[in-house]
Amino acid sequence: MTLLSIAGGIVDDSALSSMASNASTRKTFIDSSITIGGPYNFHGLDLDWEFSSTTTDMSNLVFRSLSYPAEAMENNLDWITVMAFDIGAPTWKPNLTEAPAALxxxxxxxxxxxEISSWIRAGFPARKIVFGLPYYGYAWKLKDANNHGFLAPANGADITADGALGYTHxxxxxxxxxxxxxxFNYTFASDYCYNxxxxxxxxxxxxILAKILYAKGKGLLGYFTWRVGLDDNWTLSKTV
Incomplete structure (x- = not known):
């Protein structure tokens, strides 16, 4: 299945907010998405508005409040993708090592x-939830090389400016x-390495295997990855 994906983590949220602010601009967005995606036989639209954080924005997206209404979303969406990663990163949690995508x-x-459990408790069906798998991680600089587990004292990012590293790297x-x-830490169901x-x-x-088994056990619709190009010789993709 191929989707036309619009927006993302680094998009200008004010542009999306302006688009969603009235029926006319929403219609223009919808019509243009169909015009672009139709000739290429896309199966649908992925609107990746990650930071719609005001009541007005949520209302304009037909969401009634900041606590997403599960019933309305179930009736209007084919599925939701839960980004179960970027939970910890050195840019906003510099002082302790974290499991960036702890299960x-x-x-x-x-x-x-x-995250998954909260959606299910809210009444959103597991069969419409897609679980996110990251093909990247984050590097921290340890304060003490001999203290190297999760939640070890750290001095911010290492290797890159924000610590982000693809799996192949x-x-x-x-x-x-x-x-x-x-x-591999069984408590977090997460891997780490240190040198x-x-x-x-x-x-x-x-x-990845733990998360796939978890998704199957919960009866989720499936999984998505960010992003396939960061895999190393298809190692993670073959696992799933």
Missing amino acids: YNPFSEVSGDS IRNRIIGQGGAITA GTTWVGYDDVKS
């Missing part, structure tokens, strides 16, 4: 399981060059 987290209310440049130690003061939280084969 479980006993120390926080934010995890993949808590993690496998080939950090682990593949030798010296890095890999580990000296460089520490990376990410999803590897064990994490």
